[in-house]
Amino acid sequence: MRSLQPVRGTRDILPDEMRRHRAVINCARNLAERYGYREMATPIFESTEVFQRTLGDTSDIVTKEMYTFPVREEGDSVTLRPEGTAGVARAYISNSLQQQVPIKYFYSGPMFRHERPQKGRQRQFHQVGVELLGVAQPLGDVEIIALGDHILRALGLGDAIKLELNTLGDPESRSAYRTALVEYFSAYEDKLSEDSRGRLHRNPLRILDSKDENDRRIVENAPAFGDYLNDQSRDFFAEVCAGLDALGLEYALNSRLVRGLDYYTHTCFEFTTTRLGAQGTVLAGGRYDGLMETMGGPATPGIGWAAGIERLSMLLEGQAIEGPRPIAVVPAARAQEAAALHLTHDLRHKGFAVELGYSGNLGKRMKRANKVNARAALILGESELAQGSVTLRDLDTGEQELVALDALGERLAAFR
Template identity: 55%
Template sequence: MTDIQPARGTHDLIGEDQRRHHHVVETARHVSGCYGFEEWITPIFEDTRVFSRTLGETSDVVTKEMYTFEDRGGDSITLRPEATAGVCRALVTNGLTQSLPRKVFCSGPMFRYERPQKGRYRQFHQIDIELIGPSEPLADAEVIACGWNILKALGVHADTVLELNTLGDQDSRAAYREALVEYFTAHKGGLSPDSLVRLERNPMRILDSKEEQDRKIVAGAPTIQPHLTEAAAAFYTKVQEYLTRFGVPFRENPRIVRGLDYYSHTAFEFVTSKLGSQGTVMAGGRYDGLVAEMGGPATPAVGLAAGVERLAMLLDAAPLAPAPVAVVPIGDEAEAAAIGILQSLRAAGIRAEMSYRGNLRRRMERANKIEARAAVILGPDDLMQGVAQVKDLKTGAQEAVAIPDIAAYLT
């Protein structure tokens, strides 16, 4: 044992973990591809301002969760805590605001300095979908539908509900905020200490409180509905209509508030009951102001992100490791010939392995251990006859096959 430990909140993906992870990302890549999203790969670190400017000065992510450091040139660098800001930056710096809409798929590691627990890590992975350009509610619905289909393709949708809300436009929000401050100030005495802070900084967050004493007060709090401008209300209604068209079931939840400040209009979360308090498995919303804040032209956009680790945990069964074919030579002469067989199998697209040492018995044990589906046994006698014994390791059936025919036989 060494005294070197993995850094806190990081984890290695090996074996089954890797297969689950890979399956989630592959599925998302494929499904989003069907919706016309194309993959971008953006840097995992950015100029700190990319995040500090956009995520909200008071958000937890910016105030205490960012991995920020100064590089050797004295620039402030931050490991990305989420993908959207980087995608918007890439859109602007590549001049792509001239060719909209853009439909972007991203995946990769994100970093947040938090206390690790189940489904929460300091380096974790997200899949991310951004639809940049359209201001129409159809776009919101399409992004959500794509997310829903990813969950379906993964087989985890049964335990998941889509909770939907609107945060309204600028005017709606301002009016609503005022109403909330008025209401919560009147009930100030009953609020939890945390919520008193929220009242100062971002009163909408109180709605999301899980504190028992807050919940009673929150239950009586005004909703945004009466404060929505006509346009914002109409937009929200449209999103719901389209969702129904896309066949996505949802439940309205007027308490949904996202953790990042850049959202407006549509906000949503896919929540599962199976993951304890880390039940949010996929979430997103509309962020019409973000591209402009990055220095680009005012550009509407919607997007979502999902936690790969959380989805991987929800998967019923881990994808199986592909079963190889084991080539088993007996003696040096056979080994030399076996290399030819090995390569012909691989050239035919068959996963094939030969161990590096051991007598027949050892090699058969080894074949069993790697869960080979078949063994190609090649001894001096076989070699003389130009055949190999191909044994099915499930059934135990064995047959002599002419060496040139082995690849076809095993396909």
């Protein structure tokens, strides 16, 4: 029986949910395209090194969350992608795309992380994402963030979400700050929570965001990132902020906003909501100027974000997303079934969504028409067909009329 359950952390997406899912994807794809981001796709699994090298050996994803499998060729190992950027970066290098910079890509698809499932978190989940490669200017950051904001607003989530912004500086600033943090926190090592003691050498920036009450007291007097940013990093961030201001995009600076993946530099941001419990991040990303070199490719700046389709889809619950309303073709009796089949086929080829029941008398078929939310029913009876006509019934108003078959396409235009 256990095998008849989906594997833990995975689930089926049935049509009602799939409709919301698709609304999210379509909205993101259409707007991304408007901003010049072209859709592409990478494989859902890659050589394990692709993720190991890019995400950082200490990141949670690499140390405990990857679905990794050995493959036949000795020593080879592949991993189901836990996120999208590494694959895009690999594709950039594999295809020698440095010639075509700046590159603007949109993608969507499943991602896999072996985590304990909870609200808004599955082991297979889906993301839409964009990447902008080869643009070192803050204008790129501004555009990327503006696109994310545009999509969330277009989905009707404008007042459900807020934007948080931070800078991680360039590698020089970041490592100077990191050193200062380690030095500061080391003095309190035995007072820190167990979690934070672990973070001290793995990712000290994380301690800043600890939820432990005692940690927070220690954090209060910790060195501030602002004091360790070099001029270049400070100027860069100021320009990003100025760009967002110019567009009227509201944001909250959050110096504790840290990314888990090693490849981020400079700008990082999250759009969050309070409506999803503990998993409030709905769209997040940042700049990753060092990533390409880390992977052994040509130095190329990059910035991008990814959004969780399930999380966005959950926020859309309650918003009715209507599917197309079909026209139901209803033969009155067996004798009219052949004519009904023929008419159905003809109307489908003319571009109408048409439902033809597979069995049942007229009453059954009308019930069925109602159930599939049909806009209208075309009733084919002996008397109608004798006149080369059908009965057209408007299922919202209940009004019906006789329509000649050769005028049907035109008459039906209103019901499309």
